[in-house]
Amino acid sequence: MDLHFKIQDWLKARKNHLCHRQLVVISGAENWSQRLSKEIIAVAEIPEEKLLWVGNRLGSTLNVDCHTYRQHLGTEYNALVYNMYTGLSANALMAFSGTIMAGGIMILICPEFARWPVYPDPLASKRSSYGCEQSLHLSHFTRRLISLIKNDLNTIIITPEEMSGHNAHVPQEDIGRKLNSSTPEQQTLITSILKMSDSHKDRPLVITADRGRGKSSALGLAARELIKKKSKKIIITAPNKRNVEHVFAFAKSSLLTQDSTSTNVPLAFVAPDALLAAPHKADLLFIDEAAAIPASILKALLNKFPRVVMSSTVHGYEGAGRGFELRFKPYLEKNKKGWKAFTLTMPIRWYKNDCLEAFWFHCFMMEDITSCSTDKHITAIPEAVLPIPLDSIIANTEAHNVIEVSRAQLVDDPILLHQTFSLLVNAHYQTSPDDLVRLLDAPEQRLFTYTLNSKVVGVALINEEGGDELSKLSALITRGDRRVNGHLVAQNLALHTANQAFCRMKQWRVVRIAVDKRQRRNNIGSALLNTISESAKNEGVELLTSSFGASENLLNFWTQNIFSPLKLGFKRDAASDEVSMIVGLALSAYASTLVSKLRDQFARELHYYISRYHRMTNTALLTRLLTHCKSEPLTVDEKHQIACFLESKNPFGTFSQVLAKYLLMKLSSVKTSSEIPIGTDLLVASLLQFKPTETLITEFNLSGKKALNKHIRLALIDL
Incomplete structure (x- = not known):
């Protein structure tokens, strides 16, 4: 059968049946592949506004660069064409695949399979160090990608000679489910948030899920219920306003605002830094895309607001979700004993067992990230x-x-x-x-x-x-x-x-x-x-x-x-x-x-910078670093001054310069971290970092200035 008739039959079958999203690979000369892609888009009757073309496009400027993928997150397309001749970006492929709506297709234009692994990818040099460009002659990643494409029956492969692959139909039992509507999982989550609003003080709720599982819509629906039925005031924060557009869309209320200066509205967006810089009151704080917010800010927000709901993407094109898993959840385990975890697994923007998602998950081994939230090994x-x-x-x-x-x-x-x-x-x-x-x-x-x-x-x-x-x-x-x-x-x-x-x-x-x-x-x-x-x-x-x-x-x-x-x-x-x-x-x-x-340079710089640029750096870390730094010996007069201080009740500030020199000398002689006396961190924080008195009293759980002076003297004696 003629290739064009096969393509038409394939697209006709997609119209007549409810199909999963699908990967289509067109392997051949670039101009031929582009013309065929254009034909597929035309036969499928996909309007220009529902098409995204990544990379070179013949006869049109309606295309985008692969590195702009962040700008398209949250937008949906019926079809996406990615021109591999322009360059391969794995992060972009993963991210763009999530913009394709249910029943849509993702078209890859690539060289002939035999030539593709040795094709001079324009982006290859950006993935390697300077001076190694001449060694880029074979792409092992492309070899593996071709193998995965050939072995995936749900992927359509089109070459000038033939077409292979078939459509993946949505199972009959899933057809009745309405997409983009709330799932039983979401309803359970919303109920948990509603209960939390009246109780569970200081017990954060952490929501994790892959993309397309409805985290943002669940937050929006929960906000609407909290405002409508309980008259609650909610603040939502995220790395960027665009991150929460879907939350506001699902909240559906004319009283809502994204103006961070508004204080008399039930739901308002406030940037994370602004939220900490000024007093804000709310019954609940929603933190969306928490994995992309520094841990220090998250900790401060948790301490400032009694009821916090956090959401985070489990996997991502930039790995941010793992940072949340590896670095922040242990903090919750230690400091917020009653915190709760909730995971959304059912997709709402496409059907369960979507073959396009499955292909890219397998290609980039994201199955491991998805399951890692319970992996403690x-x-x-x-x-x-x-x-x-x-x-x-x-x-x-x-x-x-x-x-x-x-x-x-x-x-x-x-x-x-x-x-x-x-x-x-x-x-x-x-x-x-x-x-x-x-x-x-x-x-x-x-x-x-x-x-x-x-x-x-x-x-x-x-x-x-x-x-x-x-x-x-x-x-x-x-x-x-x-x-x-x-x-x-x-x-x-x-x-x-x-x-x-x-x-x-x-x-x-x-x-x-x-x-x-x-x-x-x-x-x-x-x-x-x-x-x-x-x-x-x-x-x-x-x-x-x-x-x-x-x-x-x-x-x-x-x-x-x-x-x-x-x-x-x-x-x-x-x-x-x-x-x-x-x-x-x-x-x-x-x-x-x-x-x-x-x-030697490191030691001089650390001594100089510690009170200037490292006042907020972890004190215990600095203490251990100082054990690797040389220091100057004390003079006879300095030894006398230190002895006088230890025998007196004078404030440590009067002798801080010589005491700091004494501390540095003592730390330079420490061989292992186990030799560092317990009170040394207090000395580093006060004598070297110059932390304010009130900060020292709070950080080291002291009763006041007298206790601070006493503990500093005792710590110096222990040295």
């Missing part, structure tokens, strides 16, 4: 232990091995890839679909795995940095005139120290370490670092580094594996709510000299 923070020989790590007879795994091995072994990426996804809050593409394609990335009885229980992801290619730009980078893709730590340290050597030196950066929590007491993180260190030395690498959101546990892990703190950032990361830290381990004599100088 993965950790990104290996237990801090001293490095020990690999053969003594596992005390029993279980077979273990630490090896480097190639990109080709990952693609050719689906089980290995699944186990590896699952660990990365479930252990780190920012792992996204784009990271899967980089894992399989980025030439500068290296992967090491720890297997136990043939199962991957630990992984470490490495980026190669510095070296010959970057050295060509070392002068420009050091002056701050140039910044290139990748080489995060190499460029950072070169600029920070005004030393081109950090660009020229061959180094590896440990991007991530993820360990199965059930194996955390077996020193797997340390074993991975040992193997990485030996491999790096064998390849002439001079420096191992890592950059991460600073926390006490992570600092302990890295320092006990003999990595030195080299730089502490000033700004908090929006997702982790932590300042960044760079640590390093020298692997050559030349690198040791540079690292030694950098450690």
